[in-house]
Amino acid sequence: MSPRTLYRRIAAAEVVTWALLLVGMFLKYVTRTTDLAVTVFGLVHGVVFIAFCLVTLLLWVNQRWTLREAVLGLLSAVPPFLTVWWERRLERRGRLEGDWRLGRGGDAPVNPVERLVAALLARPAVAVAVGLVAVAGLTGVALVLGPPVSSQG
Template sequence: MSPRTLYSRIALAEVVSWALLLTGMFLKYVTRTTELGVTVFGMVHGVVFIAFCLSTVLLWVNQRWTVREGLLGLASAIPPFLTVWWERRLDRAGRLDGGWRLGRDGEAPANPAERLVAALLARPVVAVAVGFVAVAALTSVALVVGPPVGKQG
């Protein structure tokens, strides 16, 4: 899977998770019919949000994005539906072009972040496992910390 394909898919998943969460919020707060949508889709959105952020950091390093591009990529996950717009903007600018720069037979890593990305890309199965563990760990932390805006009731 190319960087473009990964980012496109995870950006779309983030948009879908936002739509599901907003639907759940509508059912909970407007129609007052059920809280199940917020409970289920809130968790789904949280997991996809974290995966999008981790993917953004991975591509930030691999694609040599500027600090501005990396921070805007992370920030694009916060407002609803902005991730696909951001991914398409990067794609039009050529910032998702090419393969995995630090993958096997790729460039030699020049700093600790690049060494980490190169190590992950050299072992795709390990990279996927590390990604799942990172998402699970960060999701667990988020569950302990609580909702983003105070206690929801």
């Protein structure tokens, strides 16, 4: 799977989970029928949000994005539906072009972060496993910390 395809898919998944969470919030706060949808869709959205952020960091290294592009990519996951707009903007600017730069037969890594990315790209099954463990671990941390606290009393 190319960097472009991976980013397009994770950006679209993030948008879908945002929509589901908003539906859940509507059911909880407007119709007052159930809060189950917020619980379920909130967790799903949180998992996909974390995955989107990790993929953004992976592509920041592989595609040689600027720090500004990386930060804007991470921030695009916060407001609803912005990730697809961000992905399309990167596409139009050619920032998702090409195959995995640090993959087999690609550029030699020049720093520890690139060496890590190259090692993962050389072993796709390991990369998927590491990604799943990272998402699960960060989701666990988020669950322990709990949802953001409202300033309303």
